[in-house]
Amino acid sequence: MDLLHKYWRWLALIVLIIVLTNSRSLPWPLVTLILGVAAGYLLREGWIVWRRAGGPPTRSKVTYWRGQRIEVGPPRAGPALPDIRGIGPALIYLIPGLIFALVAVAVVLRNLGL
Template sequence: MRGLRFDWRWVAVIAVLVVLTNSSRLPPLVTALVVGGAGVWLLMMGWRVWVREGGAPSRARVTYWRGQRIEVAPQRRGPALPRMRDIGPAALYFIIGVVLLLAAGAIGLRSFGF
């Protein structure tokens, strides 16, 4: 049991599934907010995968001047292109997130009579 970790993301997934299961009994705006929130969260997760947040740290350039070591920050700024193996998961996050946001918009518009 030492290697067992509790992940709060599963609680969020179960909560979204409970709301979607009971969507006929809940107000449409609550359902739209939960589905939209899940879509935004998935888009944020996709962006993290895309920009390699939490990945291997970029190496600083090391220069020596008069016997002292000086570390210079990398010249590259802004998000880098993802590794080839990260493109698939990021695309999956983006696609599902956009679908959930569109579904939330449709639920919200239908609740207002459009």
């Protein structure tokens, strides 16, 4: 069981490759499901990597005085995007995740006749 726990990502990649190579002979809902799960996983991992690169995002006003960072005022409401400079390593996950999501949507639209 420890072996499966350790190498489950490789197994998932092999299953994804098998599904993509046999996509014409498999039912389209199965192909869409597999692509959607892969897209969701890659987008989640990319978001985690992006947030980790710059630390937790802050929504309060920041000022610097004598080289020290001072957060002024209450935190602002709403979500904050991570620092855009930390997106580089996350693109390894985000770009294939976005491609898989778009392909899954295209498969659904093609089979619904839209």
